[in-house]
Amino acid sequence: MGKHRVHIKTGKKEFDEFVSLIISFLRKARMDMVIDGEKISGYRTPDTHSIWIRDFSDMLRAVKYFETDLKSAVQHFADTQSKNGRIFDYFTVFPEKKPCEKENWTKYVRVPVEADVEYRFIKAAFLAWQATGDDSWLENLYPCMQKAMEYVLKHPWRWDPKSNLVKRAYTIDTWDFAYTEGKHDWLQFQVNDRTFWGIMHGDNSGYYETFSIMAFVSRFLGLNKQSETWEKRANEIRKNMNRICWNGTFYTHFVKLTPVKIKGVNESKQLSLSNSMAINRGAADHEKAVSIIKEYQKRQKETEAFAEWFSIDPPFPDGIFGDDKLIAGAYVNGGIMPLVGGELSRAAFEHGFESYGVDILERYYEMISAKGESYLWYFPDGTPSSPETSTSPEASSSDAWGSSAMLYAFIEGLCGIQDRSKIFQKVKISPRWSAAGVKKAEVLVSYAASEKTVRYTFTQQKGQILLDVECPLSDAFFHVLLPETAKVKAVEVQNKRLIFKETLVKQSRYVDFQIKKAKKDLIRIRLTD
Secondary structure (H helix, E strand, C coil), rough: CCCCCCCCCCCCCCHHHHHHHHHHHHHHHEEEEEECCCCEEEECCCCCCEEEEEHHHHHHHHHCCCCCCCCCHHHHHHCCCCCCCCCCEECCCCCCCCCCCCCCCCCEEEECCCCCCCHHHHHHHHHHHHHHHHHHHHHHHHHHHHHHHHHHHHCCCECCCCCECCCEECCCCCCCCEECCCCCCCCCCCCCCCCCEEHHHHHHHHHHHHHHHHHHHHHHHCHHHHHHHHHHHHHHHHHHHHHHHHHCCCEEECCCCCCCCCCCCHHHHEEEEHHHHHHHHHCHHHHHHHHHHHHHHHHHCCCCCCCEEEEEEECCCCCCCCCCCCCCEEEEECCEHHHHHHHHHHHHHHHCCCHHHHHHHHHHHHHHHHHECCCCCCCCCCCEEECCCCCCCCCCCCCCHHHHHHHHHHHHHHCCCCECCCCEEEEECCCCCCHHHCEEEEEECCCCCCEEEEEEEEEEEECCEEEEEEEEEEEEEEECCCCCEEEEEEEECCCEEEEEEEEEEECEEEEEECCCEEEEEEEEEEECC
């Protein structure tokens, strides 16, 4: 892990200590391996000693600010890609199933029921490129990215030609074991002639985002025809997903292609974890995002659980997925996950629920600051996961997956730093400190791998907001949250007036303006109450 180059100072400990606490989890989750004589660095899943592309691709949204080696793990997934384009789920050189497994062999696994692996590989590659700015690496990786996407579009286990959507076996949201009607002894990871098929919205929101990334990367590499094809595919999968999976309030957990009825749960009411992710991936428009967030808020008021960050709610009956440990409220069967809270907070900031986004971050800080611990999941009463209650062999107290999602929400949502290209060459700056009651904030965010930095100081005073901004050679788009009753008289940079417009996101007022090739600027937003 590189030098710590994220600095936040507000005078409120819940924000000033937030980054360092999460870095402590990330440091403990870092893994170094040597495979075929090459050093590979990555970040482990919190419940086993392996690098899963699923977890790692999400973790990169936070890791990219601190880690200098972002490419080796992604490259290894590419180097071990199968001839048909399939990507492995994970690799490891550590014994996993202790005490029965003791060998320190190199091990690769692909869980057949998984449909989300390839889109996560593309997202990881994009995030690694974004922070390093290594164009030649991206260009060399592009054929692997293309091959992975073509595999998903063609393989009969992955693509449903009738709906033109990605399909999977009947799992709990994006997880890796399938429902079998009791016809398998334990967790079922295989596809067979008794597999129950269907459409899971989280796969399709993930591929919408990935097809959009492929369009962006293709265009960046000068492959305009391919870019147009991927953009068309992105629009089509989004349209089909919203037509088939949207139930009017949120995304239906599993739209069945193989008829099956599970007794003991109202499946039409099940709110599963990928709903909040669909917002951040762009698959859910603003109207749908508002509906999903309101549903979480509604359940927050109704639930007896300590938080509304459900893996799925309501859960399935105890044990029906093949393991007696998968009771209601455990793990992905209704457990409370910081991963969901982070995604939900990030979505809330973007769609006019800024105070709710702040509330989630504050509640999470309160959770982790007491003992310096964060777990992948908790029982609804707040009891953390443990090896005895998990289907996995470990239950780390340094959950890098959920904590990285919270940091993603903190940096992109509250601090409001979003890279719209690579190495901050195009950046969106959206300070939302007004929602947190912060009058002055110092923010510095940089990529350890490229040492590219964005810095600003936010100061809210009577009659004005001052932004002292430094983002060398960046095209900067500003989207600044205003105090509740304020309106904008003028936006000035070095005493020169800028063109601006006020926008409304739900009931939240913002002022929008742009600065081309920003270097170091003092921006004054003059307000009238």
